[in-house]
Amino acid sequence: KLQGRALLNALVAGRHGQLLLYVRDRSSGHRFLIDTGAEVSVIPASARDLCYRNRCILSLNISSQKYTWAFTITDVHQPIIGADFLRAHLLLVDLQGRQLINSNTYASVLLATSAHPPLPPHSNCLSDQEQIFKSPCKSPQSHYPNILQTYSLSQSDTPHSHHFPHTHPVHSHTHHPSPDKLDIAKAELDNIEALGIVCRPSGPWSLPLHVTPKPNGGY
Structure with a gap:
């Protein structure tokens, strides 16, 4: 057993003895599900995210350690830390010990039972003032379903052509x-x-x- 290992109290347990592991961001107080089966880390869509296309850069404060990562925005209710986040930050998941282990320093992020219940669905946003993004077109679409028509590629008779350039692009002199x-x-x-x-x-x-x-x- 290694002596002097830093024990970081950052994880919270699932309800009723479940095997799910969550990590809590100290800055926002919100929980992120640890899911090694998810290839990418995702967050719910929010109307006030500062994003690059479909990604949002977040800085998580976990046990006084800051982890910056680009989360993919998608239609989920629970923020998820996936395999890309864990691999980039050298974090190993130990379900038996209910902890995360840094594979480089062997520092443990031990599991602590949380007295706070998990956030309800449709409220797991990135801040208390933010709400899950809802499309403003959803309500009119439900009242007027005929304004949108399905389209099938098999019904199209328009010819298609593809152009593949084989020469160098047009360029100008660079300005340093x-x-x-x-x-x-x-x-x-x-x-x-x-x-x-x-x-x-x-x-x-x-x-x-x-x-x-x-x-x-x-x-």
Whole structure:
């Protein structure tokens, strides 16, 4: 047995002796289900999320440790920490010991029985002021179902053509930014690449990068 192992009280038990494990974010007080069978980590859709397309970057405070990750927004009622989050942060799930273990430092996140009941469905949002996003088109659609018609690809007689370019893209000469702008842009691109939002392409195609100053002095 390792001596001096840091014991972190961050997990809460499921109700009625269930085997489900949850981790509580100290910043928001909300619970995230630990699910090793989920390939990606997901959160419920919220009307006030600051997102990149269908992802939202969150910083979880778990036992005084901060974990930043890009969660996928989807139609769920329970926030879920999946295999991508666990693998990136070197966390192992121990159901027998009801704990998480850091595979690098062997620090344990022990399970503690929570006196608070789990959040009810349709209220597991990211903050107390936020509500689960509901489409404003849902109500009119239910009253006028005929405005939307189903479409089948088998009913379409329109010919399709595909164009695959085999030449280099049209390009212009690059303009090198100032060193401070270049360092800031590289740091931001490295950050969103580490979070899985973007990836490095293998082709020669690219888009221009615009770096503009902000009123507070940053970019």
